[in-house]
Amino acid sequence: MLDELDKKIIVIMQEDFPLVAEPYREIAERLGIHEDELLGRLKKYHQSGKIRKMGAVLRHREVGYAANALCAWIVPEERIVEIGKMLAKDAVVSHCYARISQPGWPYNFYTMLHAHTRKDCKVLAEDIAKRTGLQEYVMLFSTKEWKKISMQYFKD
Amino acid sequence: MLTAFDKSLLNIIQTDLSFEKRPFALVAKKLGTTEAIVIERLKFLKEQGFIRRIGPFFDSTKLGYIGTLVALEVKEECLAQVAGVINSYYGVTHNYEREADLNLWFTLLTPNLLKQDEILETIRNLDGVVRLLNLPATQKFKVSVQFSLT
Numbered sequence A: 001m002l003d004e005l006d007k008k009i010i011v012i013m014q015e016d017f018p019l020v021a022e023p024y025r026e027i028a029e030r031l032g033i034h035e036d037e038l039l040g041r042l043k044k045y046h047q048s049g050k051i052r053k054m055g056a057v058l059r060h061r062e063v064g065y066a067a068n069a070l071c072a073w074i075v076p077e078e079r080i081v082e083i084g085k086m087l088a089k090d091a092v093v094s095h096c097y098a099r100i101s102q103p104g105w106p107y108n109f110y111t112m113l114h115a116h117t118r119k120d121c122k123v124l125a126e127d128i129a130k131r132t133g134l135q136e137y138v139m140l141f142s143t144k145e146w147k148k149i150s151m152q153y154f155k156d
Numbered sequence B: 001m002l003t004a005f006d007k008s009l010l011n012i013i014q015t016d017l018s019f020e021k022r023p024f025a026l027v028a029k030k031l032g033t034t035e036a037i038v039i040e041r042l043k044f045l046k047e048q049g050f051i052r053r054i055g056p057f058f059d060s061t062k063l064g065y066i067g068t069l070v071a072l073e074v075k076e077e078c079l080a081q082v083a084g085v086i087n088s089y090y091g092v093t094h095n096y097e098r099e100a101d102l103n104l105w106f107t108l109l110t111p112n113l114l115k116q117d118e119i120l121e122t123i124r125n126l127d128g129v130v131r132l133l134n135l136p137a138t139q140k141f142k143v144s145v146q147f148s149l150t
Helices: A004-013 A023-031 A035-048 A076-088 A118-132 B004-013 B022-029 B035-047 B075-085 B114-122
Strands: A051-060 A065-074 A093-099 A111-113 A138-149 B050-058 B068-076 B092-098 B104-110 B130-132 B137-142
Touching: A004 A023, A004 A035, A004 B050, A023 A035, A035 A051, A035 B050, A051 B004, A051 B114, A065 A118, A076 A093, A076 A111, A076 A118, A076 B137, A111 A118, A118 A138, A138 B075, A138 B104, B004 B022, B004 B035, B004 B050, B022 B035, B035 B050, B068 B075, B068 B114, B068 B137, B075 B092, B075 B104, B075 B114, B104 B114, B114 B130
Parallel strands: none
Antiparallel strands: A051 B050, A065 A111, A065 A138, A093 A111, A093 B137, A138 B092, B068 B104, B068 B130, B092 B104
């Protein structure tokens, strides 16, 4: 279970990371705790999987990946794990989830594809279709970004 | 324009910042440069908008949150209005208009299922919403964006 200090640490770690030689010392000072306490807790979250990784998120349009497509697939139940593991290794796939289907919407597997152009995205999907043998899929290209933020945990 | 050094730095900084007292010194070592140069360059890349954020990526499920993806079919003339209401929810992190009958797709994180039901019920009843599909994940295979810059 997370205690109050854990929540405070998680909130502050979602703010701007100080670009200084000793960033954790600066954060610890703001929290009023010792740097070792902060680093110890962060390492614990990492070990337990609460933190998946530590680093930078890039703006993909800025780094040249202008096109992104959400691709929804129909995958037979017995092949979900095999295909999920295979596509997770694919550098062009950023997100890969199995999801429930709904009446009128038979798709149960989603990949987010990134490429420089829409045409490249289509080629990537065709390539995935060929490699997996999956034939039924739709590509959902985004036309407008209404909102895109990082989640602010425990700030509500 | 990104230099070759910037690209190497961005490739490393996406995953390899450590929980050690001098994290940028460790990055500098990998790149064969100094801590000061790494910090200076990161400031520049952040200012220029290449880096959106630096920090930990939390696992929402392990922090106790429940997530889902929601697809909506919304009448064209009501899209902006509906998107605005959706955006007003704190746990909505992504909301995209897409080219399909299901033309609005958003992700939602809530502290519990009850809250999720409540929000989806409100959205389902907005003017112009033809249908709403709740598509929670059953298995997650990959959850993060990582770009390889060459």
